[in-house]
Every structure is written in structure tokens, then in C-alpha cells.
């Protein structure tokens with residue numbers, strides 16, 4: 001049995017990145033995905049937009065839906081102020097195992113809680129499991145047909161407050177039409193589209209930033 005792509009990505013991090021240096025982990029993954037094997041990380045171009053939104057929000061509590069190999073987890077966690085927490089949900093145990101090691105290599109394990117399971121089951125448990133009152137920032141990057149039900153679930157569980165920011169990846173490719181339709185037409189959100197490209201390609205993609213108005 002050969003290795004998987006996430007395992008080869010992890011090996012590239014262990015070979016080319018410096019332990020405790022998040023930027024070198026980000027650079028090693030981007031280099032691997034650009035020159036060796038494409039992988040569905042948010043990437044460097046959309047990643048810079050993610051960085052600017054995270055820095056602007058400066059969240060105390062952040063949530064990521066869809067960890068994959070932990071690339072965006074590292075991007076977000078490296079920008080968090082001391083004492084803040086990033087909770088990241090991953091459904092696939094093989095992805096979670098790789099992500100845990102990537103996050104550890106970056107030295108960011110103390111800022112990140114990686115939780116395995118389906119988002120639909122875990123979101124209603126956030127208050128009990130982690131004592132979270134509400135999320136200042138949510139990055140949606142999991143199954144594209146889960147963006148809308150999970151955004152509604154966050155509302156229903158009162159996990160959003162006035163000013164909470166949702167940032168959604170892949171709203172063009174693979175696309176999240178139902179989510180876009182809802183969030184752009186809802187009076188409870190103020191939305192803005194950041195045009196970019198699908199990671200490591202020239203294909204159009206973008207991020208949708210939506211502020212919850214309460």
C-alpha cells in the first residue's frame with residue numbers, strides 16, 4: 001500500500017520546513033502543491049486574502065470547517081493574538097492525522113483544537129465541549145453543500161454575534177450557489193466577494209466575506 005497525497009505533503013513539510021516556523025510550513029506546502037502535486041489547500045493567493053481578513057478581525061475565538069492537511073489552520077493560527085483559540089473540524093480521520101502533525105510542526109498546537117466528526121453534529125456541541133459563547137471568525141472550507149446548512153446551524157445555536165465574520169472558500173470553484181444566494185440576499189448579513197483564483201491555477205475562484213448583523 002503506497003502513501004496518500006496528504007502523507008506525501010506531510011513528508012514535504014518535514015523535509016523542507018523548520019520546526020516552530022509557521023511561514024516555512026506554509027512555503028513548503030505551497031512549493032509542494034505548485035511543483036509536485038496539486039492539493040486542495042486554500043493556497044497562497046487566496047491565503048493572503050484570508051490573512052488580511054483574520055488580521056482585521058483579530059479573533060479571540062475562531063472556527064474552521066474543513067481542516068484537510070492543516071494549511072489554512074496554520075495560516076489562521078499564526079496570526080491569532082495570545083490567549084485566543086482556533087477550533088477546526090475535520091470529518092476524515094486520515095486528513096485529521098496529517099493535519100495534527102502539520103500543525104505540530106508549525107508549533108501552533110497550543111492555539112488549535114482539532115475535532116474529528118461531522119460539522120452538523122459538532123456545531124451544536126461547541127458551547128458544551130469548549131465553553132464557546134460565540135465565534136468572532138468562521139472559515140468555511142469543507143464540503144461545499146454543507147456551507148448553507150452549517151451557516152444556518154451557527155445562527156440557530158447562537159454561535160454568531162453582531163460583527164461575527166464568515167469567510168467562505170471556493171464560492172466559484174467548485175462553487176457554493178445555494179450558500180451565495182442565501183447569504184447575499186439575507187438582511188442579516190453584509191457580504192463582499194474577493195475575486196481570486198483556484199489554488200495553484202489560473203481558474204477563477206474567490207472568497208465571500210459576510211458580516212453577521214445580529
Ligand SMILES: O=C(NCCc1nnc(-c2ccc3[nH]cnc3c2)[nH]1)c1cc(-c2ccc(F)cc2)cc(O)c1O
Pocket residue numbers: 040041042065066067068089090091092095117118119120141142143144146169170173174198199
Ligand atoms: O472539497 C473541497 N474541500 C473540502 C475537503 C474537506 N476536508 N474536510 C472536509 C469536511 C467535510 C465535512 C465535514 N464535517 C465536519 N468536518 C468536515 C470536513 N471536506 C475543495 C475542493 C476543491 C477542488 C477544486 C477543483 C477541483 F477540480 C477539485 C477540487 C478546492 C478546494 O479549495 C476545496 O476546499
Ligand SMILES: [Mg+2]
Pocket residue numbers: 040041042141169170
Ligand atoms: Mg477550499
